[in-house]
Amino acid sequence: MLMNNLSIIVRHSKVFCERRLHNSGVGFPEQVILMYLASNNGVNQDAIAQHFMLDKGAIAKTLRKLEEKGLIERHQNPENKRENLISIAPAGQSILGEMGAALEEWNQSFFEGLSDEEIQQYRRITKKIADNVARINEKDSIDHQ
Structure with missing residues (x-):
């Protein structure tokens, strides 16, 4: 989802x-x-x-x-x-x-209806996810060379 x-x-x-x-x-x-x-x-x-x-x-x-x-x-x-x-x-x-x-x-x-804390949490989580998927793709790219 x-x-x-x-x-x-x-x-x-x-x-x-x-x-x-x-x-x-x-x-x-x-x-x-x-x-x-x-x-x-x-x-x-x-x-x-x-x-x-x-x-x-x-x-x-x-x-x-x-x-x-x-x-x-x-x-x-x-x-x-x-x-x-x-x-x-x-x-x-x-x-x-x-x-x-x-x-x-x-x-x-x-961000309507979200508290400042929820917004900051959203930003932290999506940043971590973005970093994770970038690492996955970098590793996958190296593995398939």
């Missing part, structure tokens, strides 16, 4: 975020990458793909859309001329404000 509940939460979250940012023309995958870049500005495509455990092609496609919309910029890495570093463009920064407001609204509804 845990996986079913998590899947439902993720799907509803995606729909909510896409509806809230519909007028900006930024889809959920683009929103997720912008949120990642908000905390990890100036990273390469491989770091993004590794973080989300997605193939580089899927990340490249989403980055291309973000670049075409003027929301991100690519700059050549001065330490490795073959690599581009990705950062949020000024237009992308303005979208982050809209995204933050939408996420705040989502969180208020998401």
